[in-house]
Structure formats: C-alpha cells, structure tokens
Amino acid sequence: MLLxxxxxxxxxxxxxxxxxxxxxxxxxxxPYTSEIVHTWTLDxxxxxxxxxxxxxxxxxxxxxxxxxxxxxxxxxFPLAYYMARVASPxxxxxxxxxxxxxxxxxxxxxxxxxxTMLGEQGVVNWLxxxxxxxxxxxxxxxxxxxxxYLWLPFMIxxxxxxxxxxxxxxxxxSADLGARSVRTFWKVTVPLVFPAVVxxxxxxxxxxxxxxxxxxxxxxxxxxxxxIYGDHGTALPVAAAYAMxxxxxxxxxxxxxxxxxxxxxx
Amino acid sequence: MVESRVTRVVLRLGAGATLAFIYLPLVVIxxxxxxxxxxxxxxxxxYTTKWFGVAWRDESVRGALWTSVKAALGATAIALxxxxxxxxxxxxxxxxxxxxxxxLVILPIALPGIITGLALQATILNVLTxxxxxxxxxTIIIGHGTFCIVVIYNNAVARIRRLSGSLEEASxxxxxxxxxxxxxxxxxxxxxxxxxxGLLAFALSxxxxxxxxxxxxxxxxxxxxxxxxxxxxxxxPIVNVxxxxxxxxxxxxxxxxxxxxxxxxxxxxxxxxxxxxALDAEP
Numbered sequence: 001m002l003l004x005x006x007x008x009x010x011x012x013x014x015x016x017x018x019x020x021x022x023x024x025x026x027x028x029x030x031p032y033t034s035e036i037v038h039t040w041t042l043d044x045x046x047x048x049x050x051x052x053x054x055x056x057x058x059x060x061x062x063x064x065x066x067x068x069x070x071x072x073x074x075x076x077f078p079l080a081y082y083m084a085r086v087a088s089p090x091x092x093x094x095x096x097x098x099x100x101x102x103x104x105x106x107x108x109x110x111x112x113x114x115x116t117m118l119g120e121q122g123v124v125n126w127l128x129x130x131x132x133x134x135x136x137x138x139x140x141x142x143x144x145x146x147x148x149y150l151w152l153p154f155m156i157x158x159x160x161x162x163x164x165x166x167x168x169x170x171x172x173x174s175a176d177l178g179a180r181s182v183r184t185f186w187k188v189t190v191p192l193v194f195p196a197v198v199x200x201x202x203x204x205x206x207x208x209x210x211x212x213x214x215x216x217x218x219x220x221x222x223x224x225x226x227x228i229y230g231d232h233g234t235a236l237p238v239a240a241a242y243a244m245x246x247x248x249x250x251x252x253x254x255x256x257x258x259x260x261x262x263x264x265x266x
Numbered sequence: 267m268v269e270s271r272v273t274r275v276v277l278r279l280g281a282g283a284t285l286a287f288i289y290l291p292l293v294v295i296x297x298x299x300x301x302x303x304x305x306x307x308x309x310x311x312x313y314t315t316k317w318f319g320v321a322w323r324d325e326s327v328r329g330a331l332w333t334s335v336k337a338a339l340g341a342t343a344i345a346l347x348x349x350x351x352x353x354x355x356x357x358x359x360x361x362x363x364x365x366x367x368x369x370l371v372i373l374p375i376a377l378p379g380i381i382t383g384l385a386l387q388a389t390i391l392n393v394l395t396x397x398x399x400x401x402x403x404x405t406i407i408i409g410h411g412t413f414c415i416v417v418i419y420n421n422a423v424a425r426i427r428r429l430s431g432s433l434e435e436a437s438x439x440x441x442x443x444x445x446x447x448x449x450x451x452x453x454x455x456x457x458x459x460x461x462x463x464g465l466l467a468f469a470l471s472x473x474x475x476x477x478x479x480x481x482x483x484x485x486x487x488x489x490x491x492x493x494x495x496x497x498x499x500x501x502x503p504i505v506n507v508x509x510x511x512x513x514x515x516x517x518x519x520x521x522x523x524x525x526x527x528x529x530x531x532x533x534x535x536x537x538x539x540x541x542x543x544a545l546d547a548e549p
Contacts, residue, residue, distance in 0.1 A: 105516055212380050
C-alpha cells in the first residue's frame with residue numbers, strides 16, 4: 001500500500017519515459033518536414049554505426065571521460081587520505097562538509113565561472129603569468145580542467161569512505177612485517193581502496209558522458225551530449241538512438257564495477 | 267600512525283592544494299559580483315554593489331526567481347511524500363523486488379542527465395500533452411520531483427534503520443490505528459531526517475539545469491536564466507550577481523540540513539552519517 005504512490009510515480013513516469021525514449025530510437029523521421037513517423041526502423045542505429053562522425057564523437061567523449069576520471073582520482077587521493085588517516089576527528093568532519101558544500105553550489109554557475117576564469121584576461125592566466133605560463137584557454141585541455149573540477153567531490157567522498165574502512169591494524173601489520181611505507185601503500189592500501197575508486201569513477205564517467213552544456217561552453221567541441229542535444233529538436237529518433245550509446249557504455253561500466261566490488265563502496 | 271612525518275607533510279600539502287582548487291572558483295564568483303566594469307577582465311579595478319540593485323529590479327530575473335522557488339517547493343513536496351512512503355515500505359516490510367526500489371529511486375541521478383531529460387521530454391510531448399499537461403511549471407515540478415525523491419528516501423531510510431520498530435509495535439498494541447501510529451510515533455522520530463532531506467531536495471531542485479532545459483518549455487528558472495544570458499556581454503554583471511545568489515541559496519539549506527541530520531542523502535548514509543557525526547544535532 002505504502003509503495004503504490006512512489007512505485008507508480010517512478011515506474012509509470014520515469015521508467016515509462018525511458019521506455020518512450022527507447023521506442024523513439026526505432027521511429028522514423030519524414031525527411032522533408034522532420035515530422036516523426038511512428039513506423040519501425042533500424043535506420044537510426046545504422047546511421048550511428050556507419051557515419052564516422054558519430055563514431056569519432058563517441059570516442060572523443062569516452063576518452064575525455066577516461067582522462068577526467070584519472071585526473072580526479074589523482075587529485076582526490078591525497079585529500080581523501082588526509083581526511084581518513086591523518087586529520088583529527090574534528091578536522092575530518094569539517095573537511096567532509098568542505099567537500100560536500102561545493103557539490104551543491106550549482107553546476108551551471110561553476111561552468112559559467114570557469115568560462116570566465118579561462119578567458120584571455122581571466123584569473124587562470126593572471127595566476128600563471130608570473131611563472132611565464134599561460135592557461136589552456138577555451139581548448140580541449142580547458143574543458144578537461146573544468147570537467148575535472150566539476151566532478152571532483154564525487155570522487156573524493158567514495159575514496160575517503162573506502163580509506164576509512166581499512167583497519168589501521170592492517171597497515172601496522174604490514175609495517176611490522178618489514179614492509180616500507182611505499183610498499184605498504186602499493187601492496188595493501190591501493191588494492192583495498194581500488195573498489196572505492198571505481199565507485200567514484202561511476203559518477204565521473206556517467207556525468208562526463210551525458211554532459212551537453214560544457215563542451216559547447218568551454219571548447220566549442222562536439223561530444224555525445226551536444227550531438228544528442230543538437231538533434232533532439234529536429235531528429236528525435238536519431239538523438240534517441242544515439243542516447244543509447246551512453247546508456248550502453250554505462251550499463252557495461254556498471255556491470256564491470258559490480259564485479260570489482262564497487263557497489264559495496266557506494 | 268603508520269605514516270611517516272614526511273608522508274604526512276606531503277599529504278597535508280596535497281590536501282591543501284586540492285581544497286584550494288575546489289574553493290578558488292567559488293571565491294572568484296563572489297568577487298566578480300562586486301565588479302563595477304561590464305567587461306569581465308581580471309584583476310578587477312573598481313568594486314561596487316550597484317549590480318545587486320539592478321538585478322533585483324530586473325523583471326526577468328524576478329520572474330525566474332519566482333519560477334525557481336515554486337518549482338523547488340513543488341518538487342520538494344512531491345519528493346517528501348513519495349520518498350517517505352517508499353522508505354517506510356522498504357524498511358518495515360519484506361516484499362518481492364525490495365532491492366529494486368533503492369536502485370529505481372537512484373536511477374534518475376545515476377543516469378546521465380541528458381537521458382533523464384530527453385526521456386521526460388519525449389513523454390511530455392507524446393503522452394502528457396495529449397492528456398492536457400503541456401510544458402509549464404508543472405512539467406518542471408514533475409521532472410524535479412522525480413530526481414529529488416532519492417535524497418528524501420536515503421535520509422529517511424538511514425534514520426529508520428537506526429530506530430527500533432518496537433515503539434510502533436507498542437503503539438499498535440495499545441490500540442492506535444495506522445495513521446495515529448504514523449502521526450504520533452513514527453513521524454516525530456523522522457522529523458529531522460525529513461527536514462534535512464527536504465532542504466537538500468530544495469537545494470537540488472533550485473540549481474538544476476540539465477534536466478530542466480528539457481522539461482521547462484518556455485519557462486525560465488534562475489539557472490536557465492543564467493544559461494540564456496551568459497552569451498550576452500551586457501548582461502554579465504547581472505549574471506554574476508544571480509550566480510552568487512544561486513550558490514548561496516543552494517549552500518545555506520545544505521548547511522542547515524547537515525547540522526540537523528548529519529547526512530546528505532545524495533551519497534549513502536554510512537558515509538555522510540559517520541563522517542558528520544560530530545555535527546549531528548542528535549545523540
């Protein structure tokens with residue numbers, strides 16, 4: 001009884017919507033009027049598989065997701081490690097709040113401020129100028145930096161939780177048995193925290209794959225999201241078919257993540 | 267402590283650098299709101315508070331603010347009702363497919379936003395419009411409500427797990443009906459968790475844009491107002507003010523929520539709850 005409301009809402013509205021989208025991928029478009037014709041066809045999928053543009057864009061998006069994930073993991077690790085094993089309990093809870101807060105500060109606002117900061121006369125160039133360097137500007141590298149910034153908290157929190165769950169006695173045992181700290185780190189800490197990194201990467205990956213605002217805003221490049229967004233008004237069936245690419249990638253990713261034990265770290 | 271002195275110093279530096287990276291842009295947006303110049307060059311030469319007044323008097327900004335508030339309130343209300351019901355069902359009863367519920371409520375934020383947005387739009391166009399619900403504040407509320415359920419649900423489930431069911435059993439044994447039990451026994455124990463979840467849902471809805479673009483039609487929420495205006499150089503000073511406002515308006519409810527219940531609901535209860543226990547207002 002309690003479930004009827006929520007379940008009805010989620011199943012009918014949300015899963016129903018996903019199903020409509022899935023169906024739309026098999027609809028046809030009238031070539032002259034762009035009207036959607038409800039006849040079944042596989043043309044949309046054929047187009048996506050055959051046109052090199054779609055393949056290039058998909059590959060560009062997936063590699064960006066990989067680079068962003070790596071950068072986030074590298075940036076997140078020292079902070080997460082500090083929070084979990086060095087900071088006092090009080091500092092730790094303050095740091096958790098400090099990491100959580102920007103997560104809620106608004107995606108678009110952060111995207112906008114990065115656009116401002118990366119400008120020719122923006123903050124980034126101003127900071128780097130004394131060192132004789134200049135920032136990435138509105139390039140793929142600038143886009144990578146912005147993505148890395150936006151999804152960073154999603155990576156810090158799972159890694160922190162994962163590190164916190166490692167019993168200190170394990171690390172001490174390793175040290176007692178004569179392992180140096182570098183060896184302990186690689187042989188004990190890293191394998192134990194790896195599922196947590198994978199858990200964080202689910203977010204960084206999924207968010208990068210689905211983003212349709214940043215690529216146009218920062219680098220003027222085509223990504224899966226921007227292509228879907230560009231097509232959805234005129235050619236919903238093609239857009240819907242292309243939307244199945246991130247869904248398929250994420251499904252595969254989630255299955256692998258599950259095998260690696262990432263779900264226990266979520 | 268296994269970590270050597272050197273390691274700890276390096277870690278502290280690394281942690282500091284990452285924190286600085288996280289906060290630099292937020293500081294920058296706060297400073298830009300006081301920039302007198304229309305061009306957005308750095309460093310800023312003159313400071314002023316005049317753009318706050320300009321933004322406040324701007325009709326389109328006010329309209330967007332009002333839409334955002336209505337949408338966030340509506341979405342929070344829907345999420346509160348549905349999220350609470352689902353959490354109680356999952357925590358108190360055993361039934362077929364119980365595991366799927368958590369998965370189902372988290373799906374709207376786990377799938378890329380464009381998928382959720384596009385799916386909802388396809389439904390609005392193909393199913394709801396023929397039924398008489400076309401793009402309006404209601405379609406925004408429906409969309410936001412769908413992805414806000416998860417924060418209420420997670421907060422409530424975490425709280426119920428810490429409560430024992432015996433109080434409710436006692437209430438029923440003493441002759442209270444289901445509604446009385448909920449009203450006088452369950453609800454008071456859930457109140458702070460629901461308040462925290464509600465505040466987070468409000469914050470989540472208030473700054474959402476990825477899904478909103480697909481469900482709003484011609485309506486403008488504050489984030490959409492920013493989205494349509496940051497390509498216009500002359501509007502940028504107002505955009506800065508609105509951006510700062512959105513940041514503050516989303517952070518304040520989150521801080522209150524963290525103090526009230528010590529969880530965020532976006533990430534799992536274990537993490538938020540434990541890490542924030544020092545801030546937990548309750549024993």
